[in-house]
Amino acid sequence: MDIKHKIEIANEEATRRLISGDPVLVDIAPAGEVIPGLEGRMITHSGPPIKWQRMCGAQQGAIIGQVLYEGWADSFDEAKSLLDKGSIRLEPNHHHQTVGPMAGTISPSAPVWVVENKSFGNRAFCRQVEGRQQFGDYSPEALASLHQWRDVWGPTLRKALLKMGGLELKTIITQALQMGDELHNRHSASSSLFSNAMAVAMAEAEILRESAVPTLKYITRHNLIFLGLAMACGKAIADPASNIEYSTVVTAMARNGTEFGIRISGLGEAWFTAPAPVVDGLYLPGYTAEDAGLDMGDSAITETVGWGAFTLGGAPGILALVGGTPEEAIAYTREMKKITTKAHPTYLMPALGFAGISIGIDIRKVVQTNLTPIIDTAIAHKDPGYPIIGAGLVRAPMECFKQALIAFGQRYNSQ
Amino acid sequence: MDIKHKIEIANEEATRRLISGDPVLVDIAPAGEVIPGLEGRMITHSGPPIKWQRMCGAQQGAIIGQVLYEGWADSFDEAKSLLDKGSIRLEPNHHHQTVGPMAGTISPSAPVWVVENKSFGNRAFCRQVEGRQQFGDYSPEALASLHQWRDVWGPTLRKALLKMGGLELKTIITQALQMGDELHNRHSASSSLFSNAMAVAMAEAEILRESAVPTLKYITRHNLIFLGLAMACGKAIADPASNIEYSTVVTAMARNGTEFGIRISGLGEAWFTAPAPVVDGLYLPGYTAEDAGLDMGDSAITETVGWGAFTLGGAPGILALVGGTPEEAIAYTREMKKITTKAHPTYLMPALGFAGISIGIDIRKVVQTNLTPIIDTAIAHKDPGYPIIGAGLVRAPMECFKQALIAFGQRYNSQ
Numbered sequence: 001m002d003i004k005h006k007i008e009i010a011n012e013e014a015t016r017r018l019i020s021g022d023p024v025l026v027d028i029a030p031a032g033e034v035i036p037g038l039e040g041r042m043i044t045h046s047g048p049p050i051k052w053q054r055m056c057g058a059q060q061g062a063i064i065g066q067v068l069y070e071g072w073a074d075s076f077d078e079a080k081s082l083l084d085k086g087s088i089r090l091e092p093n094h095h096h097q098t099v100g101p102m103a104g105t106i107s108p109s110a111p112v113w114v115v116e117n118k119s120f121g122n123r124a125f126c127r128q129v130e131g132r133q134q135f136g137d138y139s140p141e142a143l144a145s146l147h148q149w150r151d152v153w154g155p156t157l158r159k160a161l162l163k164m165g166g167l168e169l170k171t172i173i174t175q176a177l178q179m180g181d182e183l184h185n186r187h188s189a190s191s192s193l194f195s196n197a198m199a200v201a202m203a204e205a206e207i208l209r210e211s212a213v214p215t216l217k218y219i220t221r222h223n224l225i226f227l228g229l230a231m232a233c234g235k236a237i238a239d240p241a242s243n244i245e246y247s248t249v250v251t252a253m254a255r256n257g258t259e260f261g262i263r264i265s266g267l268g269e270a271w272f273t274a275p276a277p278v279v280d281g282l283y284l285p286g287y288t289a290e291d292a293g294l295d296m297g298d299s300a301i302t303e304t305v306g307w308g309a310f311t312l313g314g315a316p317g318i319l320a321l322v323g324g325t326p327e328e329a330i331a332y333t334r335e336m337k338k339i340t341t342k343a344h345p346t347y348l349m350p351a352l353g354f355a356g357i358s359i360g361i362d363i364r365k366v367v368q369t370n371l372t373p374i375i376d377t378a379i380a381h382k383d384p385g386y387p388i389i390g391a392g393l394v395r396a397p398m399e400c401f402k403q404a405l406i407a408f409g410q411r412y413n414s415q
Numbered sequence: 416m417d418i419k420h421k422i423e424i425a426n427e428e429a430t431r432r433l434i435s436g437d438p439v440l441v442d443i444a445p446a447g448e449v450i451p452g453l454e455g456r457m458i459t460h461s462g463p464p465i466k467w468q469r470m471c472g473a474q475q476g477a478i479i480g481q482v483l484y485e486g487w488a489d490s491f492d493e494a495k496s497l498l499d500k501g502s503i504r505l506e507p508n509h510h511h512q513t514v515g516p517m518a519g520t521i522s523p524s525a526p527v528w529v530v531e532n533k534s535f536g537n538r539a540f541c542r543q544v545e546g547r548q549q550f551g552d553y554s555p556e557a558l559a560s561l562h563q564w565r566d567v568w569g570p571t572l573r574k575a576l577l578k579m580g581g582l583e584l585k586t587i588i589t590q591a592l593q594m595g596d597e598l599h600n601r602h603s604a605s606s607s608l609f610s611n612a613m614a615v616a617m618a619e620a621e622i623l624r625e626s627a628v629p630t631l632k633y634i635t636r637h638n639l640i641f642l643g644l645a646m647a648c649g650k651a652i653a654d655p656a657s658n659i660e661y662s663t664v665v666t667a668m669a670r671n672g673t674e675f676g677i678r679i680s681g682l683g684e685a686w687f688t689a690p691a692p693v694v695d696g697l698y699l700p701g702y703t704a705e706d707a708g709l710d711m712g713d714s715a716i717t718e719t720v721g722w723g724a725f726t727l728g729g730a731p732g733i734l735a736l737v738g739g740t741p742e743e744a745i746a747y748t749r750e751m752k753k754i755t756t757k758a759h760p761t762y763l764m765p766a767l768g769f770a771g772i773s774i775g776i777d778i779r780k781v782v783q784t785n786l787t788p789i790i791d792t793a794i795a796h797k798d799p800g801y802p803i804i805g806a807g808l809v810r811a812p813m814e815c816f817k818q819a820l821i822a823f824g825q826r827y828n829s830q
Contacts, residue, residue: 178732179604180595180765189594192607196635199614203627212618220611316765317593326766350595350731351741351766 003246003412007364010247014265015341015360018249018305021237022118025167025229028158030150032108035096035125039108041072042089046104046298047256048271049092052083056257056276058293061136061384062103063090068138069146070107076138094252094263098125099235099298101227102134102380103257110146111154115169115232117240124235126298128154129227132387135380136293142387148218156215160201167197169233170346176226177307177347177357182315183230184299184308185322185376185391190226195219227299234301243268246412248405249341250361253304253373253396257296257380262400264363267407274399279379281392282323293382295394300375306344306359309374309393310336314349314357321391322376326351332374333358339365339373363401363408372396418661418827422779425661429680430756430775433664433720436652437533440582440644443573445565447523450511450540454523456487457504461519461713462671463686464507467498471672471691473708476551476799477518478505483553484561485522491553509667509678512654513540514646514713517549517795518672525561526569530584530647532655539650541713543569544642547802550795551708557802563633571630575616582612584648585761591641592722592762592772597730598645599714599723600737600791600806605641610634642714649716658683661827663820664756665776668719668788668811672711672795677815679778682822689814696794696807697738708797710809715790721759721774724789724808725751729764729772736806737791747789747808748773754780754788778816778823787811 031038038044043066045059055063064079067088073079082088093100100106104127112125127134128149132142161167172193179189198219202212219225242251247265254261261271276294283289302308312318313333316326333352337343341360348354366372372395379390446453453459458481460474470478479494482503488494497503508515515521519542527540542549543564547557576582587608594604613634617627634640657666662680669676676686691709698704717723727733728748731741748767752758756775763769781787787810794805 175603178595180593188590189604189607192604192611195611195614196607199611199618200628200631200635203614203617203624203631206624209618209621213615216611216615216618220615319765320769325768350734353740354735 006246007248010244010266011249011341011360011362014241014244014247014249017120017241018237018359019342019344020119023115023169023233023236024118025113025161025169026116027114028111028154028161029114030108031106031110031112031125034114035098035106035112037096038106040089041087042091044091044093044096044098044100044106045256046093046100046102046296047254048259048261048273050256050258052090054258056293056296057383058136058296058380059103059257061138062105062133064384065133065138065143066105066107069143070109093298094254097123097235097239099231099301100127100134101129101231101299102297102378103136104134104298109150111149113228113232115229115236117236120240122236122239124232124239126228126232126235129224135386135388136384137387138385152211153215153218156202156207156211157198160198160205160207163205164201169229173233174346177311177314178350180315180317182308182311182318182376184302185378186315186318187226187230188223188317190230191223194226194229230307231299231301234305234307237305238301241265248363248408250304250363253300254298255295255300257293260295260397260400262396262404264404264408267404267411270407272400272404272407274397277394277397279377279392279394281379281390282321283390284388287389291381291389293380295377296380297377299377303373303375304361306347306357309376311349311357312376314351316351318376322393335371336374338369339371363404366401367405372398372401421661422663425659425681426664426756426775426777429656429659429662429664432535432656433652433774434757434759435534436655438530438584438648438651439533440528440576440584441531442529443526443569443576444529445523446521446525446527446540449529450513450521450527452511453521455504456502457506457523459506459508459511459513459515459521460671461508461515461517461711462669463674463676463688465671465673467505469673471708471711472798473551473711473795474518474672476553477520477548479799480548480553480558481520481522484558485524508713509669512538512650514650514716515542515549516544516642516646516714517712517793518551519549519713524565526564528643528647530644530651532651535655537651537654539647539654541643541647541650544639550801550803551799552802553800567626568630568633571617571622571626572613575613575620575622578620579616584644588648589761592726592729593765595730595732597723597726597733597791599717600793601730601733602641602645603638603732605645606638609641609644645722646714646716649720649722652720653716656680663778663823665719665778668715669713670710670715672708675710675812675815677811677819679819679823682819682826685822687815687819687822689812692809692812694792694794694807694809696805697736698805699803702804706796706804708795710792711795712792714792718788718790719776721755721762721772724791726764726772727791729766731766733791737808750786751789753784754786778819781816782820785813787813787816
């Protein structure tokens with residue numbers, strides 16, 4: 001069998017696994033209880049591996065915030081000194097079956113979503129999405145929602161979820177894609193549907209008014225509550241497609257604000273990186289492109305499984321946030337068809353005549369067509385200490401895909 | 416001032432009133448407690464006035480069901496005999512500030528949504544949407560949900576709503592239009608958002624588990640729960656635009672399954688009717704066009720205020736139900752711009768580049784362009800005793816608009 005044929009078979013298997021992903025929310029638990037290898041004074045972060053000294057301002061700010069949140073230090077200076085001398089272990093989320101939005105920082109006491117892919121039995125984890133600390137803001141106000149998550153929202157949702165015995169997320173995702181969500185920057189429908197399900201579960205579990213009211217208020221008014229869930233789903237869906245010999249399908253795209261990295265099924269755990277790109281975006285009042293850090297976050301796991309900017313054409317409501325016209329959005333979605341292996345049979349976009357979303361990014365097609373994946377993203381400040389400053393679109397750097405294709409040739413052409 | 420100028424000024428005022436509508440859900444109460452003039456053995460129905468003998472099969476079936484539900488008779492024959500001899504008063508919903516889906520039947524003990532238009536102080540009412548009895552099914556199974564509404568869901572929601580002090584619906588409508596609802600046949604987003612608001616209210620009101628769980632389960636899984644609310648909103652928004660001298664703006668479109676009727680602002684309470692048209696639709700398994708009754712229901716009040724098929728282009732998810740392509744849907748929406756007075760400044764459609772929905776149907780433009788309003792609708796059986804059998808699109812009959820324009824000329828040209 002020639003190599004091309006072997007690749008086709010491998011990619012078909014990778015795509016089959018991506019399509020058969022069946023994510024179920026099974027727990028909402030402190031990270032240290034559930035994430036393998038997260039223990040002691042350790043913080044995980046978004047993107048490919050990076051040392052403290054090379055981290056961008058926003059990621060450094062978020063790590064400082066996480067140290068303060070855990071009570072390992074009482075001030076910025078004390079936290080920075082611990083980090084400077086390497087007293088806190090820093091590792092990528094992706095090395096622990098985990099993903100995190102923006103800086104992506106996770107420490108042991110922070111509650112994470114626990115999603116199990118029922119088709120393959122693997123689990124994935126994601127931290128909570130807030131909008132301040134994950135962007136590098138380490139102020140007491142920014143840390144307040146982390147405390148609420150740990151003390152009120154997390155335990156309350158956990159109690160209701162465990163009593164319910166888990167929540168199937170495929171149904172919510174399917175419906176949300178038909179309600180104008182693209183499941184990366186726009187989660188209005190998925191968040192609302194998730195809150196509906198949890199409201200029933202909380203009533204069943206007879207949660208007391210003093211926990212139920214603040215938790216329901218928070219989740220029903222947080223229209224990105226589902227982003228952390230979608231990211232955990234993306235990771236849970238992508239992981240079983242990893243490590244298939246000869247497959248050229250992308251299994252992760254992640255950024256740490258300094259570098260953009262991808263992983264390829266047939267190339268195991270290796271990262272192929274390039275400098276993180278500049279985001280083309282719209283800014284919140286008071287901020288401009290001058291203030292912006294570079295592309296950051298594990299959230300591109302949503303595009304890795306065909307959501308986000310890949311389904312932009314089905315989610316025109318997002319354009320108020322990221323800019324552009326409905327026609328351009330549909331054009332992006334059609335373009336992504338050219339670099340992927342298949343249309344998903346269940347995740348459909350009504351605005352494109354109920355076409356399935358494009359899934360299975362093939363590095364060969366990316367290099368051949370000269371089209372890299374398009375990604376919806378938020379924008380963090382270049383310096384530590386700021387909340388979200390904008391949102392926009394970004395292209396994955398071609399360099400990652402070229403490097404990966406070269407490595408693929410070195411690995412397999414000789415066989 | 417010439418008549419044309421007077422019409423322009425009047426229509427501007429009618430449109431201003433339509434646009435400034437601010438609907439708030441203020442109560443969920445037994446119809447007999449709140450609907451003016453609904454008392455004793457009386458049932459209100461959809462569409463223009465019609466006698467029992469001329470009612471279509473589905474409307475007769477629903478009226479029979481309503482008589483059985485009230486306990487005024489114990490069998491079909493007994494109910495029919497009461498109706499045949501005129502012992503039950505039958506009047507149109509629209510004559511009582513009220514609307515109802517499909518057959519639209521309302522009797523004193525049935526809980527209705529009470530919506531107040533805060534800008535003008537008027538109230539409007541709508542019955543609950545189920546999917547069986549409102550289509551003419553009078554079986555015990557069909558009546559079961561009416562009993563649940565009266566005994567559990569209605570009182571539970573009422574308690575929570577009154578404790579909350581009312582629920583603003585404009586925000587939900589604005590968001591739902593950006594989430595692919597068109598607020599007539601598709602209410603996935605609005606229903607979900609409404610359920611979340613009620614879940615918080617129910618937790619605040621400390622509703623007991625035995626009422627809270629079934630009520631939350633019902634509303635979170637009923638993806639047309641908001642239709643009755645949207646209809647009450649439509650009526651509450653349209654009524655203040657009535658009775659403006661010289662205005663050619665449509666203030667009601669309603670069908671009883673036998674006749675289609677419209678009302679015009681400058682022509683007061685008069686109905687202009689034509690035979691109810693055939694719906695072009697898709698059928699549920701087991702049914703065909705042969706089984707279909709004619710166009711029925713007060714739900715075209717949603718198109719009267721610019722929702723429904725007028726915003727079809729923003730709601731491609733509905734096409735799975737009513738047929739057609741996203742391009743056709745956008746074309747319908749653009750077409751409706753030609754027969755209306757203005758684009759709404761707040762109710763926007765992302766799929767059309769955030770264009771406002773078209774509001775203020777002008778009978779002059781309808782006749783001049785030869786384009787009648789397009790309406791999303793469900794389909795009932797031609798005979799009594801059936802649940803929903805399909806859904807589709809229908810055009811309002813031109814005859815109504817021509818008659819209205821003639822009457823308008825007779826009324827105002829002589830002045």
